[in-house]
Amino acid sequence: MGRSSSSGSTTPPHDSVSRRARARVADPGPAAVRPAVGRVGRVVAGAAREVHAGVAGQGFGARPVSRAWSSVLGLLERFEAVELPLAVFLEMMGPIRPRFYSISSAPSANPRHVRLTVGLLEGPALSGDGQYRGTCSACIAALEPGDVVYGYVRVPSPTFAPPADPATPLILIGPGTGIAPLRGFLEERATQHANGTQVGLSQVFVGCRHPEHDYFYRQEMQDWEQAGIAQVHTAFSAVTGHPARFVQNAIAGAADTVWQAIQDGAYIYVCGDGRRMAPAVREALAAIYRQKTGSDDETAQQWPAQLETDERYQQDVFA
Numbered sequence: 001m002g003r004s005s006s007s008g009s010t011t012p013p014h015d016s017v018s019r020r021a022r023a024r025v026a027d028p029g030p031a032a033v034r035p036a037v038g039r040v041g042r043v044v045a046g047a048a049r050e051v052h053a054g055v056a057g058q059g060f061g062a063r064p065v066s067r068a069w070s071s072v073l074g075l076l077e078r079f080e081a082v083e084l085p086l087a088v089f090l091e092m093m094g095p096i097r098p099r100f101y102s103i104s105s106a107p108s109a110n111p112r113h114v115r116l117t118v119g120l121l122e123g124p125a126l127s128g129d130g131q132y133r134g135t136c137s138a139c140i141a142a143l144e145p146g147d148v149v150y151g152y153v154r155v156p157s158p159t160f161a162p163p164a165d166p167a168t169p170l171i172l173i174g175p176g177t178g179i180a181p182l183r184g185f186l187e188e189r190a191t192q193h194a195n196g197t198q199v200g201l202s203q204v205f206v207g208c209r210h211p212e213h214d215y216f217y218r219q220e221m222q223d224w225e226q227a228g229i230a231q232v233h234t235a236f237s238a239v240t241g242h243p244a245r246f247v248q249n250a251i252a253g254a255a256d257t258v259w260q261a262i263q264d265g266a267y268i269y270v271c272g273d274g275r276r277m278a279p280a281v282r283e284a285l286a287a288i289y290r291q292k293t294g295s296d297d298e299t300a301q302q303w304p305a306q307l308e309t310d311e312r313y314q315q316d317v318f319a
């Protein structure tokens, strides 16, 4: 399709798209592609508006293409008349960036086995067009037994690892897939316990919507509780009347237990959503400190930071 310029001459739209895209896509990956989408979206919108006006004699349709979360592919699917050379399209996509998944198993339990706990990202697309499925999580969800997956092991920096002494008590906070690495810690402790090693008690804070739907590792949590290595505190956001909606509420509800564990030298581990959950957990812990010590707000806020410096407060958070 040709695009009419204001001077009346006709230029191929992909030339404009190509130039603009090249200028925008300096750093490949979804975060960088999104701004490029805005540019391409405007170009495509311009072309589409003219097609639409030419055909129907009306303005552009009801939904603006500049809306956030539109993908280039989505725009091209929506405006079939717009052509974009494959090479330019691929250049805009850039290489697929690696996704990270925490190892959810303990090598001491099985040195030849790595378990992952992956949440499938799937739902109505924020662009308003159809369903959105996460690139990697959907790929993992489609795997069949025997399929080969390539990956590598990355040691996080700063490290996120349990203390060397198995007798050290732990406070493990991991709602949803945040339980991933913490399950590995618990499996390690369970193996040590089974081998006769004395292990410290873990206060485990898990959360999900409903215990019948998305409570990961529920049976294991109960087994570890019965074995005496863990005390599990739950938060269920979709269960009316449950004492805790989110893990931060469960922490507040177990303030005495949490404080005692900290007094006993517990190490605290937080994993999962870094945008809302992790700051809320930090705030809940600071509130306990304030309540137990009578300190002022500022001192209470600084206390988790001090624990962090001492490596007794470790976070593995993702958006």
Ligand SMILES: Cc1cc2nc3c(=O)[nH]c(=O)nc-3n(C[C@H](O)[C@H](O)[C@H](O)COP(=O)(O)OP(=O)(O)OC[C@H]3O[C@@H](n4cnc5c(N)ncnc54)[C@H](O)[C@@H]3O)c2cc1C
Pocket (backbone or CB within 6 Å): 030, 069, 099, 100, 101, 102, 103, 117, 118, 119, 120, 121, 122, 123, 124, 125, 126, 127, 132, 133, 134, 135, 136, 137, 138, 177, 180, 181, 316, 317, 318
């Ligand atoms: C250190 C670390 C450890 C991690 N550990 C785990 C783990 O153990 N388990 C786990 O499940 N995940 C874990 N993650 C997250 C994981 O790496 C991936 O980010 C996650 O699985 C999503 O990847 P994806 O390829 O499926 O989705 P992507 O294709 O990358 O999609 C995600 C992007 O889509 C956007 N998006 C979300 N919903 C929509 C929508 N409805 N419409 C349009 N856009 C949308 C998001 O804002 C985001 O930018 C970890 C991340 C880090 C950094």
